[in-house]
Amino acid sequence: MKSKNINNIGRAILLLVMAMPLGAAAQQDSVKPKLLLNVGYYMNNNQMMYLLANTKAKISGKFKQVPGIAVTVYLDKESPDQLIGKTITNEEGLGKLIIPASLKSVWDASAQHQFIGSTEATKEYESATAETDITKSKITVDTISDGETRKIAVSVSAYNGKDWIPAPDVELKVGVARIGGSLLTAGDEATYTTDSTGKVSAELLKKNLPGDEKGNLILVARVDENDTYGNLKVEKSVPWGIAVKPNEHFFDQRTLWSTRFKTPIWLLAMAYSIVLGVWGTIIYLVFQIIKIKKLGTSGEL
Amino acid sequence: MEKNTILSSEQITQDLLPKKFGKIGLIWTTTLVIICLIGAYAYFRQLKYGLAVTNMRDYVSWGIYISNFVFFVAISLVGSLITAIFRIAKVKWATPLTRIAEIIAVSAIVFASLIIIVDMGRPERFMNLFLHGRIQSPIMWDVIVIATYFCISLLLLYLPLLPDLKILIRFKEKTTNSLYKLYRFQGSFWKGTREQFKISEKSINVLCITIIPVAFCIHTVTSWLFATTYRPGWDSTNFGAYFISGAFLVGAGGVVVAMYVFRKYYKLEKYITELHFENMGRIVVLLALLYLYFNVNEYLVPAFKMKKSEEAHLASLFTGDFAPMFWFAILVGMILPIIILLFKKGRKPFPMFIAGVMIVVGAWFKRYLIVTPTLLHPFLPMQEVPANFHHYFPSWEEWAIAMGSLAGALLVITFFARIYPIIPIQETITEQHEEQEHQ
Structure with a gap:
């Protein structure tokens, strides 16, 4: 009797467990996926400032970028006179905005600002909002070269409304820009953190890095997605690399990628022999037709 | 001709002389002319507004x-295939099909050349290819080989036509004055002397030998336009053979369709017999199996490896946006015709006609699938481009021009059949005499 009861309870639990995904699926069908909106602040070389609105949603357990969403962004408060702009997110779920000149006085008036982003509800997604607070900041990069040792001195400063003060405990990446936009970190550490004076010193341990034709390397100091300062990036060109001259080995040579006057001889020989062979045959056949015609008009039998 | 049915020369001539369009012929021709005119108007718009009227953009160019x-x-x-290879192999039964095959070849190559110029936004710059062309470029090889193939095909159409022109001139009362003048201009010098026949036969043999490598070159070079470009779906060492096998299949399919239509319309049952369909059916099924084999190679091997860079392209074909078209092309263009033609009943004229249409339609979509999906899946990701760059569907102008060119090719074949005998008269008579002597 006891075992029968246990069996019944077991069956009930099994049914419940089996029914749960169905219930969840039904729920999923009726509820729109939640749209996640983020407004990122970007400052390049302490001059170029822009915002990137990002829309994504959790679909089938994975975060996926959501394209085609209209995002409206305001500066500090949601009023028409403080509208930064509207953007529609692209295939990667990103929409770029630049703070218009009309908001310069509002921007200059304070050291801290808030970006308020919002989307309207669509057929697929509910509406979403996002607020991003930033404090104006800047990065300066200096270099110290002492014989064999080369150091990159980076200082991060925040604006307090009057002066630029050191920004401590800011995590940043310091390194050399490589082809394709990636960053080769200067030392062994992936990131560095500013001290109480807002400074970081990183020794460039990588030697003999290939630079441009003059041996210049691009040093990069970058703050990514900082809660207070947003995304900051500064680049500085230094003559610390090895000058790399363009490969001129093939210049002015007969190659498949040269100009028409530098065609490889073997290709010319092949192409012309085929063309002449075939067209020679065609010309021969045309003469044969002329011969047939002459035979016909002369009445020869 | 049906076996054991000996026809007189007079009857053969009467049966095979070109005939005026009937009611159906007029409707057919008018329809083709209208499609061509719509295509011409669409091309006028393209010339006026540029390639912007098309839906081709930076990626799908x-x-x-x-x-x-x-x-x-x-x-x-x-x-x-039909004219040269069969002639050299002394395949006698194919004689009634040679001219059909040759006119299909000439009209197709003319419109292949034209459509390339249509694809150019600035057609007047075509001359630059000759003024500043580089022999290293496969595009240059294509231009040379197409021009060569066109000339050889034209000669191969013209030389066997000479004896028939003499017959056409003889039957002046059966033709119009302008056509009579045309026949005289083209072949009044043909007297049918032994010496003329000897030169003509020798020239045709030389042409048949020359055209085979040139034909292989034309399609190999066309395949190299793709294969020499490092892209998913095109990066294959097999492309030349894959293209040639596909070309023979669609060409043979086209001939089967034309055979059926001419046989039905001109009542040529005595000349294009069930035996011709039976033999062509065997050839087509062999070609379809060969092409299917190359398709398995082209898709199954990359799919087995599923390299990351090719994954999106293959997925779009197998299960993605292009899947319905892809499976249509494989099933309708290859597998179903194979099934139909494997059976003797399937090699009867009407089932053969259906299989031929399936092959030609399937082949057209197959070419679309070779070109477009690859362009939509470049190795480097598409970035910072408008959303419509990620997809391609031809604009109405593109459809109109493409359909106009197809109608134009059919119109050339139609007018040719109206002006010249679609089955060689003299060769048929000669073969008939030979058969008579044999009996």
Whole structure:
């Protein structure tokens, strides 16, 4: 009797467990996926400032970028006179905005600002909002070269409304820009953190890095997605690399990628022999037709 | 001709002389002319407003025009198969089909050349190819080989036509004055002397030998336009053979369709017999199996490896946006015709006609699938481009021009059949005499 009861309870639990995904699926069908909106602040070389609105949603357990969403962004408060702009997110779920000149006085008036982003509800997604607070900041990069040792001195400063003060405990990446936009970190550490004076010193341990034709390397100091300062990036060109001259080995040579006057001889020989062979045959056949015609008009039998 | 049915020379001539269009012929021709005119208007708009009227953009820069070009080049190869290969192999039964194959080849190659110019935003710059062309470029090879193939095909159409022109001139009362003048201009010098026949036969043999490598070159070079470009779906060492096998299939399919239509319309049952369909059916099924084999190679091997860079392209074909078209092309263009033609009943004229239509339609979509999906899946990701760059569907102008070019090719064949005998008269008479002597 006891075992029968246990069996019944077991069956009930099994049914419940089996029914749960169905219930969840039904729920999923009726509820729109939640749209996640983020407004990122970007400052390049302490001059170029822009915002990137990002829309994504959790679909089938994975975060996926959501394209085609209209995002409206305001500066500090949601009023028409403080509208930064509207953007529609692209295939990667990103929409770029630049703070218009009309908001310069509002921007200059304070050291801290808030970006308020919002989307309207669509057929697929509910509406979403996002607020991003930033404090104006800047990065300066200096270099110290002492014989064999080369150091990159980076200082991060925040604006307090009057002066630029050191920004401590800011995590940043310091390194050399490589082809394709990636960053080769200067030392062994992936990131560095500013001290109480807002400074970081990183020794460039990588030697003999290939630079441009003059041996210049691009040093990069970058703050990514900082809660207070947003995304900051500064680049500085230094003559610390090895000058790399363009490969001129093939210049002015007969190659498949040269100009028409530098065609490889073997290709010319092949192409012309085929063309002449075939067209020679065609010309021969045309003469044969002329011969047939002459035979016909002369009445020869 | 039906076996054991000996026809008199007079009857053969009467049966095979070109005939005026009937009611159906007029409707057919008018329809083709209207489609061509719509295409011409669409091209006028393209010339006026530029390639912006098309839906080709930065990524899909080769759309329906180049698909159509590849299709035309493919179907033109049939001239070399039916005329040259069969002639050299002394396949006598194919004689009634040679002219059909040759006119398909000539009309297709003409429109292949035209459609390339249509694809150019600035057609007047075509001359630059000759003024500043580089022999290193496969495009240059294609221009040379297409021009060569066109000339050889034209000669191969013209030389066997000379004895028939003499017959056409003889039957002046059966033709119009302008056509009579045309026949005289083209062949009044043909007296049918032994010496003329000897030179003509020798020239045709030389042409048949020359056209085979040129035909192989034309389609290999066309395949190299793709294969020499490092892209998913095109990066294959097999492309030349894959293209040639496909070309022979579509060409043979085209001939089967034309055989059926001419036989039905001109009542040529005595000349294009069930035996011709039976033999062509066997050839087509062999070619379809060969092409299917190359398709398995082209898709199954990359799919087995599923390299990351090719994954999106293959997925779009197998299960993605292009899947319905892909499976249609494989099933309708290859598998179903194979099934139909494997059976003796399937090699009867009407089932053969259906299989031929399936092959030609399937082949057209197959060319579209070779060109477009690859362009939509470049190795480097598409970035910072408008949303419509990620997809391609031809604009109405592109459809109109493409359909106009197809109608134009059919119109050339139609007018040719109206002006010249679609089955060689003199050769049929000669073969009939030979058969008579044999009996």
